[in-house]
Amino acid sequence: MLMxxxxxxxxxxxxxxxxxxxxxxxSYARSGTWGTAAQRTAxxxxxxxxxxxxxxxxxxxxxxxxxxxxxxxAAVRLARAVAVDSHNIDRKFxxxxxxxxxxxxxxxxxxxxxxxxxxMDVFARGLGxxxxxLLEPADETLPSFERPAEAVDEGFFTASVPNAPEGGxxxxxxxxxxxxxxxxxxxxLVPDEARRVIxxxxxxxxxxxxxxxxxxTSDHALSRAQIELVATKVSEYNQxxx
Amino acid sequence: xxxxxELVRFAGALMKPDTAELAAAREAVAERLGPEAxxxxxxxxxxxxxxxxxANAIGISVDAMVVxxxxxxxxxxxxxxxxxAVNTLG
Numbered sequence: 166m167l168m169x170x171x172x173x174x175x176x177x178x179x180x181x182x183x184x185x186x187x188x189x190x191x192s193y194a195r196s197g198t199w200g201t202a203a204q205r206t207a208x209x210x211x212x213x214x215x216x217x218x219x220x221x222x223x224x225x226x227x228x229x230x231x232x233x234x235x236x237x238x239a240a241v242r243l244a245r246a247v248a249v250d251s252h253n254i255d256r257k258f259x260x261x262x263x264x265x266x267x268x269x270x271x272x273x274x275x276x277x278x279x280x281x282x283x284x285m286d287v288f289a290r291g292l293g294x295x296x297x298x299l300l301e302p303a304d305e306t307l308p309s310f311e312r313p314a315e316a317v318d319e320g321f322f323t324a325s326v327p328n329a330p331e332g333g334x335x336x337x338x339x340x341x342x343x344x345x346x347x348x349x350x351x352x353x354l355v356p357d358e359a360r361r362v363i364x365x366x367x368x369x370x371x372x373x374x375x376x377x378x379x380x381x382t383s384d385h386a387l388s389r390a391q392i393e394l395v396a397t398k399v400s401e402y403n404q405x406x407x
Numbered sequence: 408x409x410x411x412x413e414l415v416r417f418a419g420a421l422m423k424p425d426t427a428e429l430a431a432a433r434e435a436v437a438e439r440l441g442p443e444a445x446x447x448x449x450x451x452x453x454x455x456x457x458x459x460x461x462a463n464a465i466g467i468s469v470d471a472m473v474v475x476x477x478x479x480x481x482x483x484x485x486x487x488x489x490x491x492a493v494n495t496l497g
Contacts, residue, residue, distance in 0.1 A: 291449025
């Protein structure tokens with residue numbers, strides 16, 4: 166088990182973030198809702214390969230983990246697209262991937278997993294340390310393949326769990342009492358992935374209840390305006406309209 | 408904005424392959440804003456790298472209450488030309 170993750174950083178990382186990120190690294194190597202531990206590990210390694218090919222990060226010699234599972238070509242295509250070309254993904258791409266055998270739930274799980282890995286890798290790059298090495302698959306549990314009964318078409322490429330009351334108890338467990346913005350509901354077709362994304366955003370940025378409160382105080386070393394400046398520059402590069 | 412130039416330089420370098428530029432941008436942030444600022448800027452960079460990918464790949468639209476108040480600067484900044492704009496603007 167990983168005990169420390171950022172001992173080699175010259176810059177301070179809080180125990181809260183370190184613990185969250187240790188759990189993140191372990192999550193890629195564990196069975197999910199739609200993918201086995203071996204498949205999820207292979208997806209993560211495939212995304213890493215694409216990032217290395219673009220020169221966006223250094224290799225830490227974990228590319229071989231991409232061979233942990235024989236992934237469908239469409240899953241490889243999706244993982245690579247999310248890693249390095251997400252701004253060109255459109256509804257037709259999403260439909261093509263599913264037509265080639267990746268289920269809607271698996272699509273969402275791959276998107277969330279690769280996006281969460283990008284969070285880790287960009288953070289390490291910012292600190293000036295190598296990406297944290299991916300772990301070997303940790304279990305042989307079969308995925309549950311459970312699709313939430315509450316999920317509906319909200320106009321996104323994939324179904325999602327709407328806010329309460331339509332989303333029921335599941336929505337409250339994911340989003341809390343108040344209505345959640347679209348980005349918090351985006352990957353809720355796979356509730357475990359949504360919980361992880363929401364937990365990361367709440368610790369690393371601001372919780373949903375403070376998103377539009379520009380006077381909120383926080384433990385961040387930057388002001389809210391400075392934080393938004395960094396966020397905007399990153400989103401401009403990723404051509405993210407949202 | 409105070410130290411805005413250093414932060415914009417760092418955020419831009421974070422997204423590009425030039426490691427020498429990234430190292431220089433990081434040093435500038437550490438020198439002017441302190442080492443904790445490097446950590447926070449990196450956290451925010453990672454966080455939005457994640458959210459941007461989720462938003463782009465799931466095709467979410469901008470929340471209704473934000474669309475109108477942002478219309479003027481979206482147009483001015485060229486954000487409406489991003490491929491993912493179609494998910495909101497149609």
